[in-house]
Amino acid sequence: MYVKKSRRTALTLALPLALVISLVVVGYPSDAAAKLKVVATLSDLGALAREIGGPHIHVTTLVPHDADAHYIDARPNLMLPLSRADLVIVNGLQLEVGWLPPLIRNSRNGKIQAGTPGYLAASFFVRRLQVPTQKVSRVMGDVHPGGNPHFTHDPRAGIAISKAIARRLSALDPAHAKDYAARQSAWAKRATKLVNTQAQRFAKLPAAKRVVVSYHQSLAYLFDWLKLKEIATIEPRPGIPPNPGHTANVLSKMRATGARTIVTEPYYPQTVSKTLARLAKGTLVKIPGGTRLGKGETYLQRIKRTSDALYAAIAKTHKAGK
Numbered sequence: 001m002y003v004k005k006s007r008r009t010a011l012t013l014a015l016p017l018a019l020v021i022s023l024v025v026v027g028y029p030s031d032a033a034a035k036l037k038v039v040a041t042l043s044d045l046g047a048l049a050r051e052i053g054g055p056h057i058h059v060t061t062l063v064p065h066d067a068d069a070h071y072i073d074a075r076p077n078l079m080l081p082l083s084r085a086d087l088v089i090v091n092g093l094q095l096e097v098g099w100l101p102p103l104i105r106n107s108r109n110g111k112i113q114a115g116t117p118g119y120l121a122a123s124f125f126v127r128r129l130q131v132p133t134q135k136v137s138r139v140m141g142d143v144h145p146g147g148n149p150h151f152t153h154d155p156r157a158g159i160a161i162s163k164a165i166a167r168r169l170s171a172l173d174p175a176h177a178k179d180y181a182a183r184q185s186a187w188a189k190r191a192t193k194l195v196n197t198q199a200q201r202f203a204k205l206p207a208a209k210r211v212v213v214s215y216h217q218s219l220a221y222l223f224d225w226l227k228l229k230e231i232a233t234i235e236p237r238p239g240i241p242p243n244p245g246h247t248a249n250v251l252s253k254m255r256a257t258g259a260r261t262i263v264t265e266p267y268y269p270q271t272v273s274k275t276l277a278r279l280a281k282g283t284l285v286k287i288p289g290g291t292r293l294g295k296g297e298t299y300l301q302r303i304k305r306t307s308d309a310l311y312a313a314i315a316k317t318h319k320a321g322k
């Protein structure tokens with residue numbers, strides 16, 4: 001129960017002492033209030049936090065699993081969980097730069113400002129891919145100066161992030177440090193098994209079939225894990241819509257390399273992707289953008305759902321002899 005300060009003062013003056021004590025004990029240190037309040041920008045990060053924190057934390061996420069994290073409206077209602085948070089977990093690498101900084105700043109929560117123990121940037125703990133070697137300009141499209149920010153598609157990055165989350169939760173809540181460490185260790189074993197099982201599964205596919213096309217330059221980490229070769233992106237540059245000339249070039253590359261699988265996330269346009277799949281006699285596969293946390297899905301279930309869908313598309317193409 002939440003009581004506004006002015007009303008609580010009035011109640012304190014009006015009620016007998018015993019009743020006031022009862023109100024404080026029952027209403028304030030409730031089970032929910034006693035938990036660490038964790039806010040994660042992405043559903044993948046929220047799912048990882050929930051795995052490690054278990055019953056000791058309450059997790060809120062800001063970006064729906066089927067939304068593009070680049071383009072989120074900085075609505076005032078997103079500020080409320082931030083104002084109450086003990087820890088905020090962000091992706092980093094400027095993925096949320098267009099909307100998150102003003103929300104954190106205006107939350108007036110000193111515990112979660114950048115540089116404090118209550119601010120955790122996942123990107124600090126992963127191996128970064130596609131880090132630009134030249135000065136970045138808008139001519140290059142939506143290129144991130146620190147590297148590709150879409151690392152949660154790779155469960156190996158998820159393992160590294162889980163370790164960082166366990167350490168930070170332990171620092172903020174030492175009373176449950178042993179439990180956080182134990183939960184992370186057990187989870188990492190399950191994750192490592194999935195990492196190896198799926199990688200071995202893809203390795204059995206002929207190399208000639210492990211060539212793919214993506215819509216946006218967001219799947220580098222996924223392809224790196226599963227040893228798939230991306231021969232083209234449908235966007236000529238990140239964030240730039242395809243034009244007829246570039247589309248024709250992608251089709252030419254698909255025919256030349258034998259690539260028949262096009263991979264996209266649900267929030268990107270699919271008209272051009274469907275056309276290319278039809279012309280190349282291939283398959284368009286839509287993979288999850290994130291963990292369906294609100295439906296009870298775990299991060300590893302999301303990763304398996306992603307890799308299973310991708311494998312099925314490639315295997316289907318191979319079996320058909322296309």
